[in-house]
Structures are given as structure tokens and as C-alpha cells.
Amino acid sequence: MIKEGAQGAAAVAEEDPQAQSKKAQKKQQKEAEKAAKKAEKQAKLAGDQKTEEEDDFAKDRYGVAAMVQSQEKMDRSLVLVKDLSPARADELIWLRARVHTSRAKGKQCFLVLRQQQFNVQALVAVGDRASKQMVKFAANISKESIVDVEASVRKVDQKIESCSQQDVELHIERIFVISQAEARLPLQLEDAVRPEGEGDEEGRATVNQDTRLDNRVIDLRTTTSQAIFRLQSGVCQLFRDTLTKKGFVEIQTPKIISAASEGGANVFTVSYFKTSAYLAQSPQLYKQMCICADFDKVFCVGPVFRAEDSNTHRHLTEFVGLDIEMAFNYHYHEVIDSITDTMVQIFKGLRDNFQTEIQTVNKQFPSEPFKFLEPTLRLEYKEGLAMLREAGVEMGDEEDLSTPNEKLLGRLVKEKYDTDFYVLDKYPLAVRPFYTMPDPNNPKNSNSYDMFMRGEEILSGAQRIHDAQLLTERATYHQIDLEKIKAYIDSFRFGAPPHGGGGIGLERVCMLYLGLHNVRQTSMFPRDPKRLTP
Amino acid sequence: MYKNGEVDPSVRALEARQDEIMRKLYELKAAVEGLAKTVTTPDADMDLTVRGSLSSQSSSSFQGVAELDTLLGKDLGALRDIVINANPAQPPLTLLVLHKMLCQRYRVLSTVHVHSSVSSVPPQLLSCLGPRHPDSYARHLFQLGFTLIWKEVPKLQMKFSVQNMCPVEGEASVARFLFKLLAPYPSDAATATLVDSWVDTAFHQLAEGGAKERAAVMRTLNLTLGRGPWLAGRDVSLADVACYCCLLLAGSASPAPANVQRWLESCENLGHFGPAKVLRQ
Numbered sequence: 001m002i003k004e005g006a007q008g009a010a011a012v013a014e015e016d017p018q019a020q021s022k023k024a025q026k027k028q029q030k031e032a033e034k035a036a037k038k039a040e041k042q043a044k045l046a047g048d049q050k051t052e053e054e055d056d057f058a059k060d061r062y063g064v065a066a067m068v069q070s071q072e073k074m075d076r077s078l079v080l081v082k083d084l085s086p087a088r089a090d091e092l093i094w095l096r097a098r099v100h101t102s103r104a105k106g107k108q109c110f111l112v113l114r115q116q117q118f119n120v121q122a123l124v125a126v127g128d129r130a131s132k133q134m135v136k137f138a139a140n141i142s143k144e145s146i147v148d149v150e151a152s153v154r155k156v157d158q159k160i161e162s163c164s165q166q167d168v169e170l171h172i173e174r175i176f177v178i179s180q181a182e183a184r185l186p187l188q189l190e191d192a193v194r195p196e197g198e199g200d201e202e203g204r205a206t207v208n209q210d211t212r213l214d215n216r217v218i219d220l221r222t223t224t225s226q227a228i229f230r231l232q233s234g235v236c237q238l239f240r241d242t243l244t245k246k247g248f249v250e251i252q253t254p255k256i257i258s259a260a261s262e263g264g265a266n267v268f269t270v271s272y273f274k275t276s277a278y279l280a281q282s283p284q285l286y287k288q289m290c291i292c293a294d295f296d297k298v299f300c301v302g303p304v305f306r307a308e309d310s311n312t313h314r315h316l317t318e319f320v321g322l323d324i325e326m327a328f329n330y331h332y333h334e335v336i337d338s339i340t341d342t343m344v345q346i347f348k349g350l351r352d353n354f355q356t357e358i359q360t361v362n363k364q365f366p367s368e369p370f371k372f373l374e375p376t377l378r379l380e381y382k383e384g385l386a387m388l389r390e391a392g393v394e395m396g397d398e399e400d401l402s403t404p405n406e407k408l409l410g411r412l413v414k415e416k417y418d419t420d421f422y423v424l425d426k427y428p429l430a431v432r433p434f435y436t437m438p439d440p441n442n443p444k445n446s447n448s449y450d451m452f453m454r455g456e457e458i459l460s461g462a463q464r465i466h467d468a469q470l471l472t473e474r475a476t477y478h479q480i481d482l483e484k485i486k487a488y489i490d491s492f493r494f495g496a497p498p499h500g501g502g503g504i505g506l507e508r509v510c511m512l513y514l515g516l517h518n519v520r521q522t523s524m525f526p527r528d529p530k531r532l533t534p
Numbered sequence: 535m536y537k538n539g540e541v542d543p544s545v546r547a548l549e550a551r552q553d554e555i556m557r558k559l560y561e562l563k564a565a566v567e568g569l570a571k572t573v574t575t576p577d578a579d580m581d582l583t584v585r586g587s588l589s590s591q592s593s594s595s596f597q598g599v600a601e602l603d604t605l606l607g608k609d610l611g612a613l614r615d616i617v618i619n620a621n622p623a624q625p626p627l628t629l630l631v632l633h634k635m636l637c638q639r640y641r642v643l644s645t646v647h648v649h650s651s652v653s654s655v656p657p658q659l660l661s662c663l664g665p666r667h668p669d670s671y672a673r674h675l676f677q678l679g680f681t682l683i684w685k686e687v688p689k690l691q692m693k694f695s696v697q698n699m700c701p702v703e704g705e706a707s708v709a710r711f712l713f714k715l716l717a718p719y720p721s722d723a724a725t726a727t728l729v730d731s732w733v734d735t736a737f738h739q740l741a742e743g744g745a746k747e748r749a750a751v752m753r754t755l756n757l758t759l760g761r762g763p764w765l766a767g768r769d770v771s772l773a774d775v776a777c778y779c780c781l782l783l784a785g786s787a788s789p790a791p792a793n794v795q796r797w798l799e800s801c802e803n804l805g806h807f808g809p810a811k812v813l814r815q
Binding site for chain 1: 613619649671681683697
């Protein structure tokens with residue numbers, strides 16, 4: 001192409017020499033010479049390549065594979081990177097992985113092949129299996145491309161510290177690109193996993209949160225993200241398993257609702273044909289209706305929406321709620337015991353089965369291991385106040401805990417009991433929603449509780465009022481339009497068992513368990529007042 | 535009753551009066567229930583059933599809130615919780631005995647927890663503080679909290695007031711603290727020191743010492759117990775509790791000498807040592 005262009009330019013110059021000034025002529029001539037030289041070089045290069053291609057004995061052993069359109073069903077089993085161990089030494093295997101990094105050095109090229117959070121070192125070296133051209137090709141594969149590789153597994157004398165598979169390396173015999181990544185990545189994976197602070201010291205780049213979230217797909221490939229979301233999946237599973245074992249039933253509730261459940265201020269309105277509807281702030285009402293419908297013990301995992309315009313480290317506008325509601329026999333502590341035991345089972349499950357993931361996250365975001373007691377520590381609100389007062393905080397008896405006081409109390413509890421998880425029971429009635437059951441011994445208190453992880457609230461729950469009359473009374477006291485919650489109150493008119501429950505934010509639990517600082521880190525595609533994409 | 539969500543002050547006053555009356559009624563009810571229990575079960579403990587407000591007038595052996603105020607500082611209107619971190623590999627027998635004694639004196643809310651640093655704890659350690667108190671759901675009804683946490687700690691540790699006290703380390707030190715809640719230390723310096731030295735002997739020589747050392751302590755014990763019923767002074771003291779528990783822990787190859795044997799029996803007659811014995815079996 002360039003050659004042709006250059007010729008064209010030269011032709012123009014020859015055709016009309018008089019029409020231009022001397023200076024311009026000279027300039028043009030120079031340009032023409034330059035173009036000619038370039039063309040010559042290109043031609044030579046092409047020729048070289050041609051000759052090289054001609055005597056490349058390994059040309060069937062590498063290349064860009066045709067797009068996988070399911071043309072053939074190959075009988076080839078792909079080995080997982082995490083399964084590569086000395087036990088497979090000297091086997092010839094196929095595997096599919098991403099090119100994490102590549103480094104060419106003369107006649108050989110080192111690649112780090114990555115699959116999820118595991119990686120292995122691979123080597124292409126000029127020899128009887130690979131040609132010079134093949135090494136060059138391997139070195140030029142862009143980072144993050146997906147490749148199919150045939151290689152033999154070899155034990156190594158010295159551990160490869162930079163890889164998860166430290167005892168073996170791969171000697172590549174064939175390499176095909178299945179999907180080519182664009183050469184320029186919006187962020188480098190190494191930068192994204194660098195521990196905070198370390199980058200500053202060495203003058204290396206770190207990636208800020210917004211860049212990460214803008215390019216979430218790539219950020220999710222980092223070992224840290226992989227570990228976080230595997231652990232999150234574990235939380236969900238442990239939650240389900242534990243509750244199912246306790247005889248709970250999983251329910252699905254609508255998210256488009258006709259009335260706001262917890263005050264109209266922080267609710268999303270959606271247009272619904274000729275009228276408007278709301279996005280559910282919690283499955284509260286439906287959980288309770290299920291209790292009235294004799295489901296006895298229910299739980300629900302699903303999205304929850306909050307239209308709070310707060311841009312803090314722990315608020316999202318859409319998150320995953322893990323909600324529990326259960327009927328109890330005589331005392332709402334039966335509910336607390338059930339919920340705390342579920343939480344403890346989750347913590348234990350994570351401690352025992354997700355140690356690798358926890359360590360991986362810790363490498364980038366160091367934090368103390370999560371501590372808890374079994375059975376869970378339960379303090380009364382009054383005791384919490386006494387601890388705060390002893391520490392010099394002035395607070396009224398019926399005042400709600402402010403976020404700083406919440407954190408301080410968390411620290412005091414940790415100091416005394418060495419637990420990151422505890423329950424604060426018997427909140428003042430004044431600071432709780434209208435459906436909260438008052439304490440029979442002290443009408444200023446309520447049968448309600450919050451649960452805290454690392455000093456931050458993760459669950460708010462209570463015994464609910466199951467008596468339609470008292471419920472009406474409390475709703476009137478809170479100046480709630482009775483018409484709007486008629487259906488809710490009516491549910492309790494036809495016999496309702498005493499019940500209680502609570503809801504947990506999945507993202508918050510993961511964040512606090514891992515000791516992370518921002519809930520967006522544990523939300524795969526976070527939604528907040530300023531972010532609607534990706 | 536409510537006008538536009540505002541409560542009329544007179545209604546509020548009325549409510550407050552009613553609350554007060556209800557509170558008094560509850561107290562009365564509790565007191566009567568307590569008395570009923572002591573009447574129907576003669577050997578039931580008065581202190582366990584009678585609630586704070588009444589007991590200070592009715593029971594002389596019961597030293598209630600007022601005494602705890604002088605011993606532990608001002609009342610902040612909440613449970614005073616004593617937290618003990620103990621390693622399940624070395625159950626603190628003395629503290630279990632002292633716990634039982636505390637329960638006879640105060641309304642104690644006893645709870646046992648397992649810290650996440652420990653993966654499993656034998657069932658007898660989980661129930662070492664006895665069955666759960668039937669009122670344990672209402673923490674504010676208790677004067678003293680006794681929270682035992684089985685935890686991976688190199689040394690037993692007590693935390694009480696995290697603001698004013700550093701954690702107290704070592705079973706002996708914690709035992710001294712707890713015993714002071716039960717009985718004032720002997721006022722004369724000589725006896726007080728004697729008690730202290732017996733406690734040291736118990737923990738260092740009886741519990742941790744070799745056979746030779748133990749035999750030597752046994753001889754001294756026998757000599758001392760020949761002169762009086764208890765180790766220090768005319769009453770049971772921490773010296774007896776510590777030595778008894780450490781003897782139990784050490785286990786003896788040969789039968790105890792006569793005076794020690796007699797003293798061991800007297801200790802057992804007190805009935806405080808049940809939890810310690812259960813754990814040793």
C-alpha cells in the first residue's frame with residue numbers, strides 16, 4: 001500500500017515540475033526518496049518473511065485458530081491449571097488459559113498462563129519442536145488473549161515463586177490463539193492487585209476504584225476479585241445450607257410493590273402502566289405474610305433497593321438481601337439464636353473452607369482474621385450505653401447509636417470480648433419502625449436487635465407485632481396512612497403466630513468479614529447514586 | 535390518646551406513674567416467688583431466687599448491689615461483666631469453684647463461649663458453669679456477669695473494666711480478684727500474706743512442680759492442718775480453694791496424710807467443689 005502511494009506521489013511530482021517552486025520541489029523530491037527507501041525496506045522485509053515462512057518447519061504448531069463456531073466436537077480433554085502438579089510430570093497435556101504475561105529472551109519465550117486465580121509458567125524455546133518464528137509468535141501474543149496450548153509438564157528444581165503452581169512448568173509444543181485481546185488494556189492486572197501503599201513507595205501505578213469499576217470485566221479477573229466473589233458465593237451457599245438444615249423454606253417475593261414498606265423517602269418509583277409502583281426496600285411484608293400463611297420459617301435471597309442518596313463506603317442503591325423470618329414459640333430470643341447460629345455457621349464454613357481465598361484477599365488488603373464467639377455474644381442496649389459512657393461518650397437513654405458511636409462500641413466490645421460479631425438487644429422503641437414489638441417490662445424499650453460485624457451494622461431485626469390492633473395503634477402513632485398498609489395489617493387479622501426476623505446485606509457481610517473498606521469491592525456490578533454502568 | 539403524634543404531658547406523667555406501679559408490682563411478684571420457692575424447697579438458696587431490691591433488707595448473708603458498688607466502683611446501670619479467657623487445654627478449676635461460690639452470693643449471669651481461635655471444645659467444658667439460668671434472657675436482672683471464653687491463650691486472662699484496668703493474667707491473680715468479691719481479705723497483714731503465699735505454693739509447686747516438690751508441700755500441708763482446720767486462719771480462705779484444686783489437678787500417687795485427708799473431706803463437705811471434680815473425671 002505504502003509503496004503504491006509513494007509511487008503515486010513521485011508520479012505527480014514528475015508530471016508537473018514547473019508548477020511548483022524550487023523549494024517545494026526539493027522537499028517533494030526528498031519525500032519521494034524517503035518513501036522509496038521505506039518501500040524498499042518493506043519489500044525486503046516481506047521477502048524475508050516469505051523466505052522465513054517457507055522454511056518454518058513448525059508452522060502447523062502455532063497460529064490464530066479459526067473462530068470457535070462449534071464446527072467440530074474435538075475429543076480433547078483440557079487440563080485445569082490448578083491440577084498441574086509434579087504428579088503429572090512428563091505428561092503431554094492440552095490446556096486453555098489466558099496469557100498473563102510474556103517475556104521473550106533470545107531463543108526462548110516465557111509465558112505465564114493464568115486460569116482464574118491459578119497460574120503456571122510456560123516456556124517456548126527454539127528446538128526440534130518450535131521454530132524461531134513460533135517463539136516470535138508466542139512473544140507477540142497480546143496480554144489477556146486466550147490460548148490453547150499443548151505442552152509437556154516438567155518438574156522444576158527451583159520453586160517458581162511468582163506462580164501458584166510452583167513445582168512444575170510447561171514446555172509448549174503447540175500454541176493457538178483462541179481469542180485475541182486488544183493490545184492496549186485499560187488497566188494492568190498487576191497494578192490492580194498491588195497492595196495499597198506499596199505502589200507509592202516503588203513509584204508504581206495503582207488503579208483507583210473508579211477505573212476498576214469502569215472496566216469491571218478486567219478487574220474481576222484479578223486474583224483478589226476472583227477470591228472475593230468465590231467467597232461471596234460461599235456465603236450464599238452456607239446461608240442456604242444452614243437454614244435449609246434448620247427447616248427453613250426458601251421463598252421468592254415480588255420486587256415491584258405498590259406501597260413503600262419503610263417510609264416513602266428512600267424508595268424508587270417506577271412507572272407501571274397507568275400508575276406508578278415502587279421497588280421493594282425489603283421483602284419484609286412478604287416474609288411476614290408467609291409466616292401468616294403457615295410457612296413457619298422462611299428465608300429469601302434477592303435484590304433489595306434503597307433510594308438513599310448517600311455516597312458512603314457502605315451504601316449501595318441495589319444490593320443482595322439475605323432475609324430471614326420465623327415464627328417462634330415464646331420468646332423472640334429463639335429468633336436471635338437461630339440467626340446468630342446461622343451467622344456462626346457461615347463464619348466457620350468460611351474459616352474452614354475458604355482459607356485460600358481469604359489469604360489471597362489478605363495479600364492485597366491485609367486485615368486481622370475475623371473473630372467470633374460461639375454462642376454469639378449478646379449485649380443489651382443499656383450495657384452498650386454504659387460501655388460508651390464509661391469511655392466518655394455522652395448519650396441519651398433513648399438516642400440511636402450514631403455511626404461513630406457504633407464503631408467505638410465495636411472497638412470496646414472487641415477489646416473486652418475479642419469478638420468481631422455481636423448482637424445488641426433491646427433497642428429503644430422510639431428509634432425503631434412501627435411494626436416493632438414493644439418490650440413488656442419497659443415500654444420505652446423494644447424487642448429489637450442489631451447485629452454488628454467489625455463495628456458496623458449488618459442486620460437489623462425485631463419481633464414484629466402480630467396483633468392487628470396493636471399494629472394499627474403503632475402505625476397511627478407513627479402517623480402512617482392506614483389506607484396504604486391495609487393489606488399488610490389485614491394479614492394479621494386471621495390468626496398470626498408470634499414471629500421475628502431480620503435482613504442482612506450480602507455485600508456488607510463479605511466486606512466486613514474480609515475487612516475491606518468499600519462495599520463496592522464486594523459488589524460485582526455496584527449500583528450507587530452515581531453509578532449505573534457497567 | 536395521641537393528638538397529631540404529640541403526647542400530652544399529663545398523659546405522659548400518668549404513664550410514668552403506671553410504669554412505676556408496674557415496676558413495684560413486678561418486684562413484689564418476684565420477691566413472693568422467691569419466698570415461695572424457699573418455702574417449698576427447704577434447701578433452696580435464698581440468694582438465687584430473691585431479687586436485688588428485696589434481698590438487701592431480708593437476707594443478712596446476702597451482700598447486694600451496694601457492696602458491689604464499693605468493691606467494683608460506681609454503678610453504670612448495667613451488668614458488670616467479668617470476662618475470663620481460658621485455654622481449654624488447662625481448665626481453671628479454682629475459678630470454676632469460685633464461680634459457684636459467687637453464684638451463692640450474687641445473682642450471676644454465667645455464660646460459656648468458644649472463641650473462633652479454638653476449633654472444638656469437649657462438651658463438659660461447655661457446661662462447666664452449670665445449667666443456664668432460667669432468667670438468662672434478661673441480662674439486666676443480674677448483678678454480675680461471669681463470661682467464660684474458651685480461647686487459644688498462652689495464659690489465662692481476665693478482662694473487666696477495659697477502660698480502667700489492664701487485663702489480669704494468670705489463674706492465681708484472677709482467683710484473688712474473684713475471692714475478694716466473696717470475702718474481704720484478712721485485715722491483718724500476716725494472715726493476708728499467708729493466704730497469698732499458699733496460693734503461690736499451690737499454683738507453682740503443687741500444680742506445676744515435680745514429684746519431690748509436691749511431696750514437700752504435702753508435708754507442710756499436713757503440718758499446718760494439724761494446727762487448725764483450714765490453711766490460713768479460722769475460716770475457709772482462698773488458700774484452701776487453691777490448694778484443693780491444685781491437688782486435684784496434680785493427682786496424687788500415694789494416699790494423702792491424715793490431716794490432709796481430713797481437710798480434703800471438710801472441703802468437699804462445703805459443696806463448692808463439684809464443678810472442679812466433675813472436670814477432673
